[in-house]
Amino acid sequence: MQSATLWAALIAFLSCSISVSAQEVTHSFLACGQKTYIMGADGKASWTYPASTRDGYVLGDGSIILTLSKSKQYKGGAVVRIGPDRTETVLWKGTQSEVNSAQPTAEGKLVITEAGNNPRLLELSPDGEVVLEFPLACQKENHHMQTRMARKLPDGTYLAPHLLDFAVFHYGRDGTVLNKLDTTAPGDSEHKIHTWPFTAIRHDDGHTLVCCTHGNRVVDFDSNGKIVWILTNDDLPGDWLQDPCGAQVLPNGNIVITSYAAGRADPNAPKMFEVTPDKKVVWRYADGQKVGIHHFQVITSNGKRLEEPAQK
Template sequence: MTRLIFSFAALLLFCGSTLTADEPIRHSFFVAGPNFTGIIDEDGKRAWDAGRPAARDGWVLPSGNLLIVWKNHVQELTRDKQVVFEYKLAAPNKELGTAQRLDNGNTLITELGTKPRLLEVTPSGEIAVDVPLKPETDNAHMQTRMARKLANGNYLAPHLLAFKVKEYTPAGKVVRVIATDLESLGGKAAENWPFTAITLPGGNVLVNLTHGNKTVEFSPQGEVVWSVSNEDFSNNPFDDSCGAQRLPNGNTVIASYHAKKGIKLTEVNRDKQIVWTFTGPERAHHFQILTTNGKPIQGKPLK
């Protein structure tokens, strides 16, 4: 049985070209997961293996190097696995959550524990910015996940058990809060823990809500403008919606972290139609779609 399952859309746009109904979608992607970390090609085969599993976040950089977050350290690896950048977890914190290579060359890293914080680390390993976080819990593993830097110089951090996505200034002041326990989304009972917080062109924020098995696009003010969940389908494709990516064609790819069998990645369009799924054995905590039908994703990945 094939490891990739495809649905067909009447007309899908990607990178300026048209995919017709008789041309199935094929993606290659980087995956950071509990049982494999590396690159899967468009045929669903392992094209590059980092050599160890259990990564939390990761990127294929423009250079072709891989920026990967493990529990206790962040590494930039060449394709032959030479370490060209590394940051190790600082005591007394317990684990690392995410990383992002910034335009200034620094690397944004989150540390979780007794001193939860966002860090900007220079290429030489020096801490250039240290932003204290307010996750509203002492549970280190649940304090935050996919924090990202904004164009205005602030930072957006999802706080799972607080049911909030918070925007921080470099001084650590919270200047915006997006609540994910809205009654319209099922309230706190739905366990809509925010995991990703992706700022889209135009200012909306795409948030994956893990145990809530929802992906919600909020306005900059925190109003729901679009969402997709298991309630929209009969086969419950989402199982712990952790990582997400918005593609240039407007489609959204969503990871199902808890899924040990069945669908691991699901791509839906704006009309909430499933247009692609990945069902291989590789589970996804986070991921990055790299190509579609042989064409590289254009622009910076929104993930």
């Protein structure tokens, strides 16, 4: 009788373990691109915004910071804040060709990059005053390909991917270039693949994860600038890396990646997917549309709000 009870308990334990291990991963997220929306964990959009965006953050109070693409209304792009009550406030109107990123900081400031004849990084106070500004050391011929997701780091320095310079630049507070991470793919001097860095995320122990759009790969540099991890389509079930623009490092160490060009040839191709450090796919998102996701923010995972700031 006792052994039967123990056996029943073991079966119950194993059933519970199998159920937990087989739990489906769910995410809610903000998607930025030609279409802007918040996708719920149930696969239904809970909010949409009627304009194209390049970058975005959902804050703890429910506010949303969006970097708007250039348009008839905002010829140089703009940054807006959508309040919890969905009122909209313009935080910055672009003064050149494009505004490419806007990062809210823990102190309530806003770090912005502008592309144009004089590419620059600006930092705004909570009341909109420019408190810091310096020129970006990128090429000036092609405005659109100057820079993307610039981020202020906890130590007060800045990371800025410069696409046609094929490197992530690390700037000091005064705009001095402290160092660079070369994103050129391996190869001999005549056949190197110049890959465009789009998103650079500083994470564990000084590592920097970089999405390289042209070249379809994601690489991780250690604190000494050595590439220690690479994800390519050879590691995936299919050609899922199609212009990988944005990424986010989750608290559990997994990486969520968006492929901006996914859907153009096959609308059912994954627009976003999550991989573990050992390159196992544990989640993917496809919406059957041709338009891609430029960048994003995972807001919740399995119903739990992720801690801020998001590593994206």
